[in-house]
Amino acid sequence: MTHAIPVAVLGASGRMGSEAVRAIEAAEDLQLVAALGRADSLQDLVASGAQVVVDLTVPDSTEQNVAFAVEHGIHAVVGTTGWDAERLGRLGNLLDQHPGVGVLIAPNFALGSVLATAFAARAARYFESVELIELHHPDKVDAPSGTAERTAALIAEARRDAGVPASPDATRTARDGARGCDIDGVRVHSVRLRGLVAHQEVLFGGAGEQLTIRHDSFHRESFMPGVLLGVREVAGHPGLTVGLDGYLDLQA
Ligand SMILES: NC(=O)C1=CN([C@@H]2O[C@H](COP(=O)(O)OP(=O)(O)OC[C@H]3O[C@@H](n4cnc5c(N)ncnc54)[C@H](OP(=O)(O)O)[C@@H]3O)[C@@H](O)[C@H]2O)C=CC1
Numbered sequence: 001m002t003h004a005i006p007v008a009v010l011g012a013s014g015r016m017g018s019e020a021v022r023a024i025e026a027a028e029d030l031q032l033v034a035a036l037g038r039a040d041s042l043q044d045l046v047a048s049g050a051q052v053v054v055d056l057t058v059p060d061s062t063e064q065n066v067a068f069a070v071e072h073g074i075h076a077v078v079g080t081t082g083w084d085a086e087r088l089g090r091l092g093n094l095l096d097q098h099p100g101v102g103v104l105i106a107p108n109f110a111l112g113s114v115l116a117t118a119f120a121a122r123a124a125r126y127f128e129s130v131e132l133i134e135l136h137h138p139d140k141v142d143a144p145s146g147t148a149e150r151t152a153a154l155i156a157e158a159r160r161d162a163g164v165p166a167s168p169d170a171t172r173t174a175r176d177g178a179r180g181c182d183i184d185g186v187r188v189h190s191v192r193l194r195g196l197v198a199h200q201e202v203l204f205g206g207a208g209e210q211l212t213i214r215h216d217s218f219h220r221e222s223f224m225p226g227v228l229l230g231v232r233e234v235a236g237h238p239g240l241t242v243g244l245d246g247y248l249d250l251q252a
Protein backbone atom coordinates (compact mmCIF):
# COMPACT_ATOMS: atom_id res chain seq x y z
CA MET A 1 0.00 0.00 0.00
CA THR A 2 1.18 3.58 -0.74
CA HIS A 3 2.04 5.88 2.18
CA ALA A 4 -0.72 7.96 3.71
CA ILE A 5 -0.69 11.65 2.69
CA PRO A 6 0.37 13.84 5.65
CA VAL A 7 -2.29 16.53 6.08
CA ALA A 8 -2.58 19.58 8.35
CA VAL A 9 -5.78 21.46 9.16
CA LEU A 10 -5.76 25.21 9.86
CA GLY A 11 -8.79 26.40 11.81
CA ALA A 12 -9.02 22.92 13.33
CA SER A 13 -11.29 23.82 16.22
CA GLY A 14 -13.84 25.71 14.10
CA ARG A 15 -17.18 24.37 12.86
CA MET A 16 -15.72 23.17 9.55
CA GLY A 17 -12.19 22.51 10.79
CA SER A 18 -13.31 20.10 13.52
CA GLU A 19 -15.44 18.19 11.00
CA ALA A 20 -12.47 18.03 8.62
CA VAL A 21 -10.19 16.74 11.39
CA ARG A 22 -12.65 13.87 12.04
CA ALA A 23 -12.97 13.05 8.33
CA ILE A 24 -9.18 13.03 7.77
CA GLU A 25 -8.59 10.88 10.88
CA ALA A 26 -11.15 8.39 9.58
CA ALA A 27 -9.55 8.13 6.10
CA GLU A 28 -7.01 5.30 5.84
CA ASP A 29 -5.03 6.94 3.04
CA LEU A 30 -4.58 10.23 4.94
CA GLN A 31 -2.65 11.03 8.11
CA LEU A 32 -3.48 14.07 10.22
CA VAL A 33 -0.11 15.53 11.24
CA ALA A 34 -1.21 18.92 12.61
CA ALA A 35 -4.44 20.51 13.83
CA LEU A 36 -3.71 24.22 14.19
CA GLY A 37 -5.61 27.31 15.30
CA ARG A 38 -5.21 31.05 15.56
CA ALA A 39 -2.75 30.79 18.46
CA ASP A 40 -0.35 28.47 16.64
CA SER A 41 2.61 29.49 14.50
CA LEU A 42 2.51 28.74 10.78
CA GLN A 43 6.02 27.33 11.27
CA ASP A 44 4.26 24.35 12.93
CA LEU A 45 2.95 23.48 9.47
CA VAL A 46 6.48 23.01 8.17
CA ALA A 47 7.60 21.17 11.29
CA SER A 48 4.66 18.74 10.96
CA GLY A 49 5.85 17.54 7.56
CA ALA A 50 2.43 18.19 6.01
CA GLN A 51 2.26 17.79 2.23
CA VAL A 52 -1.25 19.26 2.10
CA VAL A 53 -2.86 21.91 4.28
CA VAL A 54 -6.61 22.39 4.54
CA ASP A 55 -7.47 26.03 5.29
CA LEU A 56 -10.82 26.54 7.05
CA THR A 57 -10.14 29.78 8.88
CA VAL A 58 -11.39 33.33 8.33
CA PRO A 59 -11.33 35.68 5.33
CA ASP A 60 -8.82 37.94 7.14
CA SER A 61 -6.14 35.27 7.46
CA THR A 62 -6.61 32.84 4.58
CA GLU A 63 -4.47 34.70 2.04
CA GLN A 64 -1.40 34.85 4.28
CA ASN A 65 -1.89 31.20 5.34
CA VAL A 66 -2.03 30.00 1.75
CA ALA A 67 0.91 32.17 0.68
CA PHE A 68 2.98 30.69 3.51
CA ALA A 69 2.05 27.15 2.44
CA VAL A 70 2.91 27.81 -1.21
CA GLU A 71 6.25 29.40 -0.30
CA HIS A 72 7.09 26.26 1.68
CA GLY A 73 6.05 23.83 -1.07
CA ILE A 74 2.88 22.67 0.71
CA HIS A 75 -0.24 22.13 -1.42
CA ALA A 76 -3.39 23.87 -0.14
CA VAL A 77 -7.08 22.99 -0.17
CA VAL A 78 -8.98 26.11 0.78
CA GLY A 79 -12.61 26.37 1.85
CA THR A 80 -12.33 29.77 3.49
CA THR A 81 -14.22 32.62 1.84
CA GLY A 82 -12.88 36.03 0.84
CA TRP A 83 -10.99 35.13 -2.33
CA ASP A 84 -11.86 38.05 -4.59
CA ALA A 85 -10.25 38.65 -7.99
CA GLU A 86 -7.40 40.69 -6.51
CA ARG A 87 -6.41 37.97 -4.04
CA LEU A 88 -6.72 35.27 -6.69
CA GLY A 89 -4.49 37.33 -8.99
CA ARG A 90 -1.79 37.64 -6.30
CA LEU A 91 -2.02 33.90 -5.56
CA GLY A 92 -1.72 33.07 -9.26
CA ASN A 93 1.44 35.17 -9.48
CA LEU A 94 2.91 33.47 -6.42
CA LEU A 95 2.12 30.02 -7.82
CA ASP A 96 3.94 30.96 -11.04
CA GLN A 97 7.07 31.17 -8.88
CA HIS A 98 6.37 27.74 -7.31
CA PRO A 99 5.31 25.69 -10.32
CA GLY A 100 5.07 22.30 -8.54
CA VAL A 101 2.55 23.48 -5.94
CA GLY A 102 -1.21 23.08 -6.27
CA VAL A 103 -3.92 25.20 -4.63
CA LEU A 104 -7.65 24.48 -4.75
CA ILE A 105 -9.92 27.37 -3.77
CA ALA A 106 -13.31 25.72 -3.29
CA PRO A 107 -16.18 28.11 -2.52
CA ASN A 108 -18.27 25.04 -1.68
CA PHE A 109 -17.18 21.42 -1.10
CA ALA A 110 -20.68 19.90 -1.24
CA LEU A 111 -21.20 17.96 -4.46
CA GLY A 112 -24.85 19.05 -4.68
CA SER A 113 -23.86 22.69 -4.40
CA VAL A 114 -21.18 22.35 -7.09
CA LEU A 115 -23.78 20.76 -9.37
CA ALA A 116 -26.42 23.39 -8.54
CA THR A 117 -23.98 26.16 -9.49
CA ALA A 118 -23.11 24.37 -12.74
CA PHE A 119 -26.82 23.88 -13.56
CA ALA A 120 -27.51 27.54 -12.82
CA ALA A 121 -24.71 28.68 -15.14
CA ARG A 122 -26.16 26.41 -17.83
CA ALA A 123 -29.71 27.77 -17.40
CA ALA A 124 -28.68 31.42 -17.12
CA ARG A 125 -28.99 32.39 -20.80
CA TYR A 126 -32.56 31.09 -21.20
CA PHE A 127 -34.41 33.35 -18.74
CA GLU A 128 -35.25 37.04 -18.72
CA SER A 129 -34.79 37.43 -14.95
CA VAL A 130 -32.49 35.97 -12.34
CA GLU A 131 -32.03 36.60 -8.62
CA LEU A 132 -30.26 34.60 -5.94
CA ILE A 133 -31.06 33.97 -2.27
CA GLU A 134 -28.45 32.48 0.05
CA LEU A 135 -29.44 31.40 3.54
CA HIS A 136 -26.97 30.56 6.35
CA HIS A 137 -26.52 30.13 10.10
CA PRO A 138 -26.25 33.45 11.96
CA ASP A 139 -22.63 32.84 13.09
CA LYS A 140 -21.35 33.37 9.56
CA VAL A 141 -19.09 36.45 9.38
CA ASP A 142 -19.31 37.26 5.68
CA ALA A 143 -22.14 38.17 3.33
CA PRO A 144 -22.95 37.31 0.68
CA SER A 145 -21.60 33.76 0.86
CA GLY A 146 -18.61 32.71 -1.24
CA THR A 147 -20.86 30.23 -3.01
CA ALA A 148 -23.29 33.00 -3.95
CA GLU A 149 -20.44 35.20 -5.21
CA ARG A 150 -19.21 32.40 -7.46
CA THR A 151 -22.67 31.35 -8.66
CA ALA A 152 -23.63 34.94 -9.49
CA ALA A 153 -20.35 35.53 -11.33
CA LEU A 154 -20.80 32.39 -13.46
CA ILE A 155 -24.43 33.28 -14.22
CA ALA A 156 -23.41 36.82 -15.20
CA GLU A 157 -20.62 35.50 -17.44
CA ALA A 158 -23.00 33.08 -19.21
CA ARG A 159 -25.58 35.83 -19.78
CA ARG A 160 -22.92 38.25 -21.04
CA ASP A 161 -21.53 35.64 -23.45
CA ALA A 162 -25.04 34.96 -24.78
CA GLY A 163 -25.90 38.68 -25.09
CA VAL A 164 -28.80 38.48 -22.58
CA PRO A 165 -29.87 41.95 -21.38
CA ALA A 166 -30.01 42.94 -17.70
CA SER A 167 -32.87 41.47 -15.63
CA PRO A 168 -35.86 43.84 -15.82
CA ASP A 169 -36.40 45.94 -12.67
CA ALA A 170 -38.59 49.04 -12.51
CA THR A 171 -37.63 49.90 -8.90
CA ARG A 172 -37.24 53.66 -8.50
CA THR A 173 -37.33 53.99 -4.71
CA ALA A 174 -36.05 51.42 -2.24
CA ARG A 175 -34.86 51.13 1.33
CA ASP A 176 -31.15 50.36 1.67
CA GLY A 177 -30.61 46.66 1.05
CA ALA A 178 -34.18 45.95 -0.06
CA ARG A 179 -32.98 44.74 -3.46
CA GLY A 180 -29.98 42.87 -2.10
CA CYS A 181 -26.47 43.44 -3.41
CA ASP A 182 -25.45 43.54 -7.04
CA ILE A 183 -22.87 41.00 -8.24
CA ASP A 184 -22.14 41.57 -11.92
CA GLY A 185 -25.80 42.56 -12.43
CA VAL A 186 -27.25 39.64 -10.44
CA ARG A 187 -29.20 40.60 -7.28
CA VAL A 188 -28.12 38.51 -4.27
CA HIS A 189 -30.12 38.40 -1.01
CA SER A 190 -28.58 37.07 2.23
CA VAL A 191 -30.63 35.52 5.05
CA ARG A 192 -29.08 34.68 8.46
CA LEU A 193 -31.27 32.46 10.64
CA ARG A 194 -30.69 30.19 13.66
CA GLY A 195 -31.28 26.58 12.66
CA LEU A 196 -29.90 26.94 9.13
CA VAL A 197 -26.55 25.54 7.94
CA ALA A 198 -25.94 26.50 4.26
CA HIS A 199 -28.61 26.88 1.60
CA GLN A 200 -29.00 28.61 -1.75
CA GLU A 201 -31.79 29.25 -4.25
CA VAL A 202 -31.27 30.56 -7.76
CA LEU A 203 -34.53 31.93 -9.14
CA PHE A 204 -34.95 32.21 -12.89
CA GLY A 205 -38.04 33.94 -14.30
CA GLY A 206 -39.48 33.90 -17.79
CA ALA A 207 -42.92 34.78 -19.19
CA GLY A 208 -45.39 32.68 -17.18
CA GLU A 209 -42.80 30.39 -15.57
CA GLN A 210 -40.13 30.09 -12.91
CA LEU A 211 -37.21 27.71 -12.49
CA THR A 212 -35.75 27.37 -8.99
CA ILE A 213 -32.42 25.61 -8.43
CA ARG A 214 -32.07 24.97 -4.71
CA HIS A 215 -29.38 23.26 -2.70
CA ASP A 216 -29.38 22.55 1.05
CA SER A 217 -26.53 21.48 3.31
CA PHE A 218 -28.27 20.30 6.49
CA HIS A 219 -25.01 19.20 8.15
CA ARG A 220 -21.32 19.97 7.64
CA GLU A 221 -20.69 16.29 6.86
CA SER A 222 -22.03 17.24 3.40
CA PHE A 223 -18.75 19.09 2.75
CA MET A 224 -16.40 16.26 3.74
CA PRO A 225 -16.32 14.11 0.57
CA GLY A 226 -15.30 17.26 -1.31
CA VAL A 227 -12.61 18.14 1.25
CA LEU A 228 -11.17 14.60 1.03
CA LEU A 229 -11.31 14.64 -2.77
CA GLY A 230 -9.45 17.95 -2.76
CA VAL A 231 -6.77 16.63 -0.41
CA ARG A 232 -6.23 13.51 -2.53
CA GLU A 233 -6.16 15.37 -5.86
CA VAL A 234 -4.46 18.71 -5.18
CA ALA A 235 -0.87 17.51 -5.69
CA GLY A 236 -1.86 16.24 -9.14
CA HIS A 237 -3.19 19.69 -10.15
CA PRO A 238 -0.29 22.14 -9.90
CA GLY A 239 -1.19 25.83 -10.12
CA LEU A 240 -4.48 27.46 -9.16
CA THR A 241 -7.86 25.75 -9.45
CA VAL A 242 -11.00 27.67 -8.46
CA GLY A 243 -14.02 25.48 -7.78
CA LEU A 244 -14.16 21.77 -6.98
CA ASP A 245 -15.69 21.28 -10.43
CA GLY A 246 -12.11 21.68 -11.71
CA TYR A 247 -11.42 18.21 -10.27
CA LEU A 248 -14.69 16.64 -11.48
CA ASP A 249 -15.91 15.61 -14.89
CA LEU A 250 -19.30 17.30 -14.90
CA GLN A 251 -19.85 16.62 -18.62
CA ALA A 252 -20.16 12.84 -18.05
N1 LIG B 1 -15.97 25.71 1.05
C1 LIG B 1 -16.92 25.16 1.81
O1 LIG B 1 -17.57 24.15 1.44
C2 LIG B 1 -17.21 25.76 3.14
C3 LIG B 1 -16.56 26.90 3.52
N2 LIG B 1 -16.81 27.47 4.73
C4 LIG B 1 -16.00 28.62 5.04
O2 LIG B 1 -14.95 28.18 5.90
C5 LIG B 1 -14.57 29.24 6.79
C6 LIG B 1 -14.68 28.72 8.22
O3 LIG B 1 -16.04 28.52 8.54
P1 LIG B 1 -16.46 27.99 9.98
O4 LIG B 1 -15.76 26.73 10.30
O5 LIG B 1 -17.94 28.02 10.01
O6 LIG B 1 -15.90 29.17 10.91
P2 LIG B 1 -15.46 29.10 12.45
O7 LIG B 1 -15.47 30.50 12.94
O8 LIG B 1 -16.24 28.06 13.17
O9 LIG B 1 -13.94 28.56 12.38
C7 LIG B 1 -12.86 29.34 11.96
C8 LIG B 1 -11.67 28.83 12.74
O10 LIG B 1 -10.49 29.43 12.25
C9 LIG B 1 -9.67 29.77 13.35
N3 LIG B 1 -8.76 30.84 12.94
C10 LIG B 1 -8.99 32.16 12.84
N4 LIG B 1 -7.90 32.79 12.40
C11 LIG B 1 -6.95 31.84 12.23
C12 LIG B 1 -5.60 31.87 11.81
N5 LIG B 1 -4.99 33.02 11.51
N6 LIG B 1 -4.92 30.70 11.75
C13 LIG B 1 -5.52 29.54 12.06
N7 LIG B 1 -6.81 29.44 12.48
C14 LIG B 1 -7.49 30.59 12.56
C15 LIG B 1 -10.63 30.19 14.42
O11 LIG B 1 -10.01 30.11 15.68
P3 LIG B 1 -10.53 31.03 16.89
O12 LIG B 1 -11.78 30.35 17.34
O13 LIG B 1 -9.39 30.96 17.84
O14 LIG B 1 -10.78 32.40 16.35
C16 LIG B 1 -11.73 29.16 14.24
O15 LIG B 1 -11.47 27.98 14.98
C17 LIG B 1 -15.51 30.40 6.45
O16 LIG B 1 -14.88 31.27 5.55
C18 LIG B 1 -16.69 29.72 5.79
O17 LIG B 1 -17.39 30.57 4.93
C19 LIG B 1 -17.69 26.93 5.61
C20 LIG B 1 -18.39 25.81 5.27
C21 LIG B 1 -18.22 25.13 4.01
Ligand SMILES: O=C(O)C1=N[C@H](C(=O)O)C[C@H](O)C1
Nearest residue numbers: 081107108140145146147198
Ligand atom coordinates in the same frame (compact mmCIF):
# COMPACT_ATOMS: atom_id res chain seq x y z
O1 LIG C 1 -19.87 29.85 6.34
C1 LIG C 1 -20.46 28.83 5.94
O2 LIG C 1 -21.14 28.11 6.71
C2 LIG C 1 -20.34 28.45 4.55
N1 LIG C 1 -19.50 29.12 3.80
C3 LIG C 1 -19.26 28.91 2.42
C4 LIG C 1 -19.78 30.09 1.62
O3 LIG C 1 -19.68 31.24 2.08
O4 LIG C 1 -20.27 29.88 0.51
C5 LIG C 1 -19.79 27.58 1.94
C6 LIG C 1 -21.11 27.20 2.53
O5 LIG C 1 -22.08 28.04 1.99
C7 LIG C 1 -21.08 27.28 4.04
